[in-house]
Amino acid sequence: QVQLVDTGGGLVQAGGSLRVSCDASGRTFSLYGVGWFRQAPGKEREFVAAISWSAAYTYYGDSVKGRFAISKDNAKNTVYLQMNSLKPEDTAVYYCAARTYRSRSYSRPTEYEYWGQGTQVTVSS
Numbered sequence: 001q002v003q004l005v006d007t008g009g010g011l012v013q014a015g016g017s018l019r020v021s022c023d024a025s026g027r028t029f030s031l032y033g034v035g036w037f038r039q040a041p042g043k044e045r046e047f048v049a050a051i052s053w054s055a056a057y058t059y060y061g062d063s064v065k066g067r068f069a070i071s072k073d074n075a076k077n078t079v080y081l082q083m084n085s086l087k088p089e090d091t092a093v094y095y096c097a098a099r100t101y102r103s104r105s106y107s108r109p110t111e112y113e114y115w116g117q118g119t120q121v122t123v124s125s
Helices: none
Strands: 002-007 010-013 018-026 033-039 046-052 058-060 068-073 078-083 092-099 119-124
Touching: 002 092, 018 033, 018 092, 018 119, 033 078, 046 068, 046 078, 058 068, 078 092
Parallel strands: 010 119
Antiparallel strands: 002 018, 018 078, 033 046, 033 092, 046 058, 068 078, 092 119
């Protein structure tokens, strides 16, 4: 089993920055990759970014490319999502997710086995 804890959400003005963290514990040696997703009220869960557990590969959703950066601290088993130039439409609950196997898709929520509890990010205009 793997446990994920999301932290770091909050309220920020448009144009500002925020960093959310995903702390992984348990059988982390079994992990293949970690992704960040977000879900706004009334909307489907949206892919934001993903990183291989080795940190060799990163992927981004079109709506966040050039503004968000995903990274991993190997010593801490923590994955970060640095969010810059935030917009009101970035407002959502952000979830980290992890999987233990290689998949053709890194952007589908159904490909991930473990989920954090989510952290609220609110961007005011």
